[in-house]
Amino acid sequence: MGAFLDKPKTEKHNSHGEGNGLRYGVSSMQGWRVEMEDAHTAVLGLQTPGMTDWSFFAVYDGHAGSKVANYCSKHLLEHIITASLGAGGTQDSHVGSDGSTGDSQAPPPPAVEIVKAGIRAGFLSIDEHMRNFSDLRNGLDRSGSTAVGILLSPDHFFFINCGDSRAVLYRNSQVCFSTLDHKPCNPRERERIQNAGGSVMIQRVNGSLAVSRALGDYDYKCVDGKGPTEQLVSPEPEVFVMVRAPEQDQFIILACDGIWDVMSNEELCEFVKSRLEVCDDLEKVCNEVVDTCLHKGSRDNMSIVLVCLPNAPKVSEEAVKKEAELNKYLETQVEEMLSLSGEEEIPDLGTVMRNLSTDSGMPPLPPGGGLASKRSVIEAVYNRLSPYKEEDGSGADLECHW
Known part of the structure; x- marks a missing residue:
């Protein structure tokens, strides 16, 4: 996890899109790390009955390998949707990676509390599902991944976090909201770790893992007599629901700690705002963020998803x-x-x-x-x-x- 290249790999992987009143851009760079372990998801318009005007974005920061991050980028959304539909009492149907189902008649969208429960259940479901992969079960692959995301309905933001990647909302020209990093030294996280027979040393779980919640990492999830959310490392996300304010909401940033290690919430949001005032190409804006973080000293993989809302800053x-x-x-x-x-x-x-x-x-x-x-x-x-x-x-x- 700590190995570095002699010089960084600065090639970038980009994507962008527009729909549902949103525009988004993505940039990721391997940087100084020997392997690219980040992944991301961007879905404009879920092809799920009753949720076609919803969208989903996420960033996954893998460690000790990329398998868990890559799998989650393709399949976490379908686990969340399946769990949400199940929690809402909707008849089961096949759900694709873009949230699509085979239903012909569109039901009403699920209620807020059902979505929250579905997100939590979806995380626990995919974590249990991946545990059955032979290389993960047999310890041949010890990878894990953080996950930070946002599910946007026409009326609400569902911010989702598991680990130390981070999401921020820029509203009314200021940082209005930020997810909370799950670090072993946080009192609540430390208590769970110690109750599971572990310790926190040098701000790491058992002196090794720097995050206290993650998907995968099954070496830290094998304490007998403890449920999945009581293990040394928990796959349970925190979900924060906010009512959208269309006249004030400007943009959302999802990024891994390779970005946040060298820029604060306020610094990154102010920088993005200044870039949006000189450029409307969101891929280019994201590339500038990644390059700037490299030059500020980031040694990690770097990924950012920028979601611009209708009231985002315009070119001046x-x-x-x-x-x-x-x-x-x-x-x-x-x-x-x-x-x-x-x-x-x-x-x-x-x-x-x-x-x-x-x-x-x-x-x-x-x-x-x-x-x-x-x-x-x-x-x-x-x-x-x-x-x-x-x-x-x-x-x-x-x-x-x-």
């Missing part, structure tokens, strides 16, 4: 103009730095970044992103003018954390 001519002025200023400063240095004294990119970080005359940088968010602009000029090119896009100066 003034913001676009200021962005262009900032980029031009940075280009000019880099050109000047390199032109003033002799051939024997050409600074490396890290030195250029450090010099820029002390520039008192610089125009305002993107909030939350800072100079790290402008690394690609600076690097492009540097590579054009300097013989010492940065090949991997990461630089050797991550510890500067601009």
Whole structure:
């Protein structure tokens, strides 16, 4: 779980979509990790009778392998829907990975409390189902995964969290809501771990696992006499229901801890807001987040799903103009730095970044992103003018954390 590459893999995997009054963008990057263990789900419009105007998004942060995360990305939603329909007394029917069923007559959508119960039951169901996979049952695969998601109905947000990935809601130009990370040192989590005969050392379950709730991780779910939610690691999600406020709700972010390790809730939301004011391409906005987090020092896999609601920030001519002025200023400063240095004294990119970080005359940088968010602009000029090119896009100066 702690192995790193010599240089990060910066290729990105993207997707986007629009429907049900929503737009979304996705970006994921392997980064410094030896394996990509993240996965995600994005479904606009569940093909389930009575729920065609609902949508579902989730991010899964795998550890010790990618099997559990990948399986959940394809099948968690169907377990939730099946459980919700069952809890609502609806006749059983086959449910596909997009939430589709074979029913011909659409029933009314399930009630809030039934959905909440269905989400919880769906998590427990898929966790028990995966336990029967031979490689997981026999310890040949010891992987696990966090899961953070949101189920959107026309009237409600159902925020879902199991682990330390996180979801935030940006409403009325401020962070209105955030899920709570499930860490072993949290009093409630610690109590369950200790009651199951475990311990919390160096803020980890039995000194090893950094999350106290997850899907998979069956090595931590084998205490005799304890139910599935009483084990060292619990698959039970916390579900938070919020009434939608269409005139105020702006966007939702789901991301793994590779993002949150280097940006706070407020920093990330302010950065995303500033990017939406200069660009309406949600994939590009998500890519900027991932690149910025890499340059801020994240060493983990990184995944983000950005869901924009109808009242999301729009591109502003003034913001676009200021962005262009900032980029031009940075280009000019880099050109000047390199032109003033002799051939024997050409600074490396890290030195250029450090010099820029002390520039008192610089125009305002993107909030939350800072100079790290402008690394690609600076690097492009540097590579054009300097013989010492940065090949991997990461630089050797991550510890500067601009």
